[in-house]
Amino acid sequence: xAALAFGHKNPDTDTVVSALAAADLxxxxxxxxxxxxxxECTPETVFVLEKFGIAKPEIVxxxxxxxxxxxDTTDLAQLPDDIAEANVLAIFDHHKLGDLTxxxxxxxxxxxxxxxxxxxxxxxxxxxxxxxxxxAGAMLCALLSDTVMFKSVTCTEEDKxxxxxxxxxxxxxxxxxLGMEMFKVKSAVDGATASELVFRDYKDxxxxxxxxxxxxxxxxxxxxxxxxxxxxxxxxxKVKADGRHSVFLLLTDIMKEGSQMLIVSDDASVVxxxxxxxxxxxxxxxxxxxxxxxVVPNFEKAFSAL
Amino acid sequence: xAALAFGHKNPDTDTVVSALAAADLxxxxxxxxxxxxxxECTPETVFVLEKFGIAKPEIVxxxxxxxxxxxDTTDLAQLPDDIAEANVLAIFDHHKLGDLTxxxxxxxxxxxxxxxxxxxxxxxxxxxxxxxxxxAGAMLCALLSDTVMFKSVTCTEEDKxxxxxxxxxxxxxxxxxLGMEMFKVKSAVDGATASELVFRDYKDxxxxxxxxxxxxxxxxxxxxxxxxxxxxxxxxxKVKADGRHSVFLLLTDIMKEGSQMLIVSDDASVVxxxxxxxxxxxxxxxxxxxxxxxVVPNFEKAFSAL
Numbered sequence: 001x002a003a004l005a006f007g008h009k010n011p012d013t014d015t016v017v018s019a020l021a022a023a024d025l026x027x028x029x030x031x032x033x034x035x036x037x038x039x040e041c042t043p044e045t046v047f048v049l050e051k052f053g054i055a056k057p058e059i060v061x062x063x064x065x066x067x068x069x070x071x072d073t074t075d076l077a078q079l080p081d082d083i084a085e086a087n088v089l090a091i092f093d094h095h096k097l098g099d100l101t102x103x104x105x106x107x108x109x110x111x112x113x114x115x116x117x118x119x120x121x122x123x124x125x126x127x128x129x130x131x132x133x134x135x136a137g138a139m140l141c142a143l144l145s146d147t148v149m150f151k152s153v154t155c156t157e158e159d160k161x162x163x164x165x166x167x168x169x170x171x172x173x174x175x176x177x178l179g180m181e182m183f184k185v186k187s188a189v190d191g192a193t194a195s196e197l198v199f200r201d202y203k204d205x206x207x208x209x210x211x212x213x214x215x216x217x218x219x220x221x222x223x224x225x226x227x228x229x230x231x232x233x234x235x236x237x238k239v240k241a242d243g244r245h246s247v248f249l250l251l252t253d254i255m256k257e258g259s260q261m262l263i264v265s266d267d268a269s270v271v272x273x274x275x276x277x278x279x280x281x282x283x284x285x286x287x288x289x290x291x292x293x294x295v296v297p298n299f300e301k302a303f304s305a306l
Numbered sequence: 307x308a309a310l311a312f313g314h315k316n317p318d319t320d321t322v323v324s325a326l327a328a329a330d331l332x333x334x335x336x337x338x339x340x341x342x343x344x345x346e347c348t349p350e351t352v353f354v355l356e357k358f359g360i361a362k363p364e365i366v367x368x369x370x371x372x373x374x375x376x377x378d379t380t381d382l383a384q385l386p387d388d389i390a391e392a393n394v395l396a397i398f399d400h401h402k403l404g405d406l407t408x409x410x411x412x413x414x415x416x417x418x419x420x421x422x423x424x425x426x427x428x429x430x431x432x433x434x435x436x437x438x439x440x441x442a443g444a445m446l447c448a449l450l451s452d453t454v455m456f457k458s459v460t461c462t463e464e465d466k467x468x469x470x471x472x473x474x475x476x477x478x479x480x481x482x483x484l485g486m487e488m489f490k491v492k493s494a495v496d497g498a499t500a501s502e503l504v505f506r507d508y509k510d511x512x513x514x515x516x517x518x519x520x521x522x523x524x525x526x527x528x529x530x531x532x533x534x535x536x537x538x539x540x541x542x543x544k545v546k547a548d549g550r551h552s553v554f555l556l557l558t559d560i561m562k563e564g565s566q567m568l569i570v571s572d573d574a575s576v577v578x579x580x581x582x583x584x585x586x587x588x589x590x591x592x593x594x595x596x597x598x599x600x601v602v603p604n605f606e607k608a609f610s611a612l
Binding site: 074088091094095096097098099100101102103104105106107108109110111112122126154292293296297300301 | 380394397400401402403404405406407408409410411412413414415416417418428432460598599602603606607
């Protein structure tokens, strides 16, 4: 039985593409591995896969008894419920270290870089395995997506060098044009329900014993969301009602380089503790574009001090 | 303030040497880092440091508020009590993934290899930093120690290739002679108290909510311990009395390639569940030399089924 490679729930482009690349690399280095996802691909990911002619991975929910390769997370809340019954062979990630544990030694490629695809690129190089042209294109998109076209504070010089090499392998001559095309697809809000928008890139966290949901919507211009904001605020109230202490929705303007954050919380003072800006229903967070590096660490500190 | 590099409590040679090497590498790549330990060095480690003219690191117990580099473990029980208040920059390890979590992204070099020093060797190579001659000799000893001179099941082809290169850098012409010299120091039991022998390489684990201690003594010939066995059995009873469900002491014969395991447990049936060999006070485990790869995973499964 082939090993399974997958990333987090509510998969984004980096998670899906990194699972595909990790499966390719592991298979070529002797461990037959198949990429799967834990949920539906976003429109952005569908665009990327179609652009480079890659089939959409199938969706699984149970992994008990399987060998697995995990990408883009080490948080139990973002993995299948029966992950403890799987045998973790390898992890490729660029986030803080979460609460996943394993019962055997494993391989981990983890670094403070802009996306998981960058870590897999490094593993390809270290294993002297060539990156296929189609995957290189998709990995480039994963990198452009996760780093918001190099603008995120999580983006490193290494990410930029990796992007340049991936573009070369993929035969992409204008990567910024590719990025804008992709972000236009990602930003599209017409035709999507409020629930689809909230869950487009949504994660649950355990913060000092409290369940906290944080979603993020990246748009090329915040005004695109003006007509939907009331609806989104209603929607996160519903999400909160399902046993959560707080739900935050970041509406990130990738051109203005900041985020409007919609708030629903049992104790909204946590927002001021975390960011020094008070607000009951929403606040503007200047320069805040990265959930992982800017929002989650601040909230974790603030929740631990509640 | 310099960052601190350290490994687990009850430091062995791989932990101490890997902390020294990680500190050297981090310092040379731009993050001033100082190696420390969480406890006294063993006679084996003192022999290695003296052999290659390296100063013994100082001992620390608190790391709150510091930047830290962790080697050779990700288990909270094996780290300083205030590790949650430190900022983890990097981890170099070759064990299963433990329960340490971080609040920021970090660098992790983790692989299923014979020792942490092998992972740091790989990081040196990837960073194009030269390994100093003295550290190369000490890293070779860490590798020979942790892989029991390449005999442990944890030892990989990669470890052997790394050992050959480290020997070249260090100018060691006969690495097996160096290994035997080191193991003779490690095996010495004369003049050591029973407590010193039990804690020479001892670790506590949380297994399905039960506190379990596992020590290991490696000797070149088990008969060296005949005169001390009754005393060691008494000693682990004392250790167990301090709130533990079980304490196991592996007396590993590196030439016969197996371990005599001394047992004191609230439920010794766990030994048969784990290894298929029954015994109340002791059992011989043929071919069992690795606590990490053979003993801990078997006990974790057995304890979860108690």
